Amino acid sequence: MARAVQGDRSAQADLYRHYGTAMYNICIRMTGNRFDAQDLLQDAFIEAFRQLGQLKQPAAFGGWLRRILINKCVQFSKRHVAWKSLDEDAATPNEEDETAWWLNIPLAVVQEEIKSLPGGCREVFVLFALEDFGHKEIARDLGISESTSKSQYQRARKLLKERITKKMYPDG
Amino acid sequence: MDNLKEYLLLHKKELDVDSPAADGWEDIASRLEDNPPTQEPGPAREADPRPGTEVRAKSRNLRRLVWYAAAACVIALAGVGSWLVIREKKAAADVVKTESAAGTKEMRAAGDAGAAEGTGAAGDAGAAGGTGAAGAKIDSQGAQHGRSAGAMAAQSPVGRTLAPHKAGAGHEAGMPDEIAAIDKSYSTLIDYQLKKLRAMPLYAENGAYFSFYVEQFKQMDRDEQAVRNDIKTYGLTGEFLEQMINVYQEKLNILKNLQTEINKMNNKVREKQSPTAMSQVHYLNI
Numbered sequence: 001m002a003r004a005v006q007g008d009r010s011a012q013a014d015l016y017r018h019y020g021t022a023m024y025n026i027c028i029r030m031t032g033n034r035f036d037a038q039d040l041l042q043d044a045f046i047e048a049f050r051q052l053g054q055l056k057q058p059a060a061f062g063g064w065l066r067r068i069l070i071n072k073c074v075q076f077s078k079r080h081v082a083w084k085s086l087d088e089d090a091a092t093p094n095e096e097d098e099t100a101w102w103l104n105i106p107l108a109v110v111q112e113e114i115k116s117l118p119g120g121c122r123e124v125f126v127l128f129a130l131e132d133f134g135h136k137e138i139a140r141d142l143g144i145s146e147s148t149s150k151s152q153y154q155r156a157r158k159l160l161k162e163r164i165t166k167k168m169y170p171d172g
Numbered sequence: 173m174d175n176l177k178e179y180l181l182l183h184k185k186e187l188d189v190d191s192p193a194a195d196g197w198e199d200i201a202s203r204l205e206d207n208p209p210t211q212e213p214g215p216a217r218e219a220d221p222r223p224g225t226e227v228r229a230k231s232r233n234l235r236r237l238v239w240y241a242a243a244a245c246v247i248a249l250a251g252v253g254s255w256l257v258i259r260e261k262k263a264a265a266d267v268v269k270t271e272s273a274a275g276t277k278e279m280r281a282a283g284d285a286g287a288a289e290g291t292g293a294a295g296d297a298g299a300a301g302g303t304g305a306a307g308a309k310i311d312s313q314g315a316q317h318g319r320s321a322g323a324m325a326a327q328s329p330v331g332r333t334l335a336p337h338k339a340g341a342g343h344e345a346g347m348p349d350e351i352a353a354i355d356k357s358y359s360t361l362i363d364y365q366l367k368k369l370r371a372m373p374l375y376a377e378n379g380a381y382f383s384f385y386v387e388q389f390k391q392m393d394r395d396e397q398a399v400r401n402d403i404k405t406y407g408l409t410g411e412f413l414e415q416m417i418n419v420y421q422e423k424l425n426i427l428k429n430l431q432t433e434i435n436k437m438n439n440k441v442r443e444k445q446s447p448t449a450m451s452q453v454h455y456l457n458i
Contacts, residue, residue, distance in 0.1 A: 009201055009204070012200075012201075012204070013197050013201070016196070016197050016200065017197070020192050020196065020197075021188055021190075021191055021192065022185075022188055024190060024191065024192035024196075025187065025188035025189070025190050028190050029187075034190070034193075035235075035236045035239070037190075037192075038192060038193050038196060041192055041196065042196065042199055042200050042203065045200050046200055046203055046204060049200075049204060050204075098175075100175060100176075100179070102176055102179055103179070107183055107186040107187050107189070108187075108189045110180070110187060111187045111188075111189050111190070114187075128177065129174070129176060129177040129180050129181070130180055130181065130184060130187070132177075132181060157176060
């Protein structure tokens with residue numbers, strides 16, 4: 001980390017190799033396409049390396065990079081998503097009634113379907129379910145209401161269930 | 173906590189199945205080389221006035237543009253392919269409809285012509301057709317045969333096929349496509365009809381009995397070859413296209429009439445239930 005702070009390219013390359021894949025997967029889930037994901041990933045790493053001197057705890061690099069990256073993804077989403085609030089009923093949590101349909105689904109399939117979710121509900125789903133944000137935090141970052149965040153999350157869940165079930169069990 | 177969320181957080185690493193571009197680090201390193209690190213927080217990407225960033229952004233945009241262009245080409249090719257297939261099918265369907273309508277008209281016309289000439293006009297019909305053989309063959313059952321033969325002979329094949337065809341006047345536009353489609357569609361129909369006729373059993377009479385139709389068909393073959401030669405020599409014109417269509421239609425008419433005649437003959441034999449005739453099965457060599 002010390003060498004990376006000094007601008008050592010091979011040390012920075014090591015950091016990129018270590019964190020690149022995980023960060024790229026956050027980007028691709030947030031954007032839904034590899035071009036924007038690659039752009040955001042590069043921007044985040046460049047910003048992180050340029051500001052590396054400000055990082056007081058080298059061990060916190062991963063979390064710090066992730067925060068930079070998610071900020072970039074959020075900024076990107078705010079520019080590209082036309083937000084709309086869905087029916088309030090859709091926001092009503094119904095997970096207690098739901099069976100754990102996801103248990104036997106390959107995670108690669110889940111990843112693929114998350115990426116193909118419509119813009120809006122995809123970002124909310126990723127932030128809430130995978131980046132462990134709360135709806136209040138999502139609402140603040142994305143500039144939407146909390147109820148919109150909840151309804152978009154429920155919509156994403158519903159779509160995921162429908163699409164994955166259809167893909168895995170095409171004959172019903 | 174939401175069960176799905178809990179599950180996904182637990183298996184988050186396993187979800188990370190996508191990999192960044194192989195040259196991702198090279199791009200970052202090159203951008204870092206162009207813009208050495210600063211101690212102050214950098215401005216946002218959109219506001220970054222550094223020239224290296226612009227070049228990189230342009231390169232990425234170009235790469236993306238190429239990818240989209242390739243995708244658009246694939247979609248366009250698939251679209252053109254589908255359009256060609258649909259058009260071909262439609263053309264074939266149109267030809268079948270036309271042939272069917274023409275066949276019905278021909279049959280009615282043949283019946284009328286035969287009636288007008290009288291049932292005993294078989295010999296005249298043979299003479300008018302210029303084959304002679306058909307007229308000589310037709311004797312006891314010549315009445316039925318004569319009706320159709322008379323109708324066929326009354327329509328001089330060459331004169332009729334080479335005469336201007338008013339219905340074909342609309343084929344001027346897009347001629348090369350049209351002739352290819354017509355050629356293919358008619359050839360398919362004719363081949364199908366020929367196969368059917370070759371497989372039909374002939375009771376009581378052998379193939380020579382229907383030689384009048386066979387000769388007519390051969391004459392149409394010669395006419396077709398003549399039109400093809402003309403097209404090769406003078407190029408494709410509207411007149412040649414019409415002639416080609418007429419030749420094909422005439423061929424189909426001949427085969428249709430021949431089929432009708434064979435059916436009539438076979439039905440008569442079946443009605444009489446003559447064991448001798450039923451045992452003598454011949455097939456047409458056409």
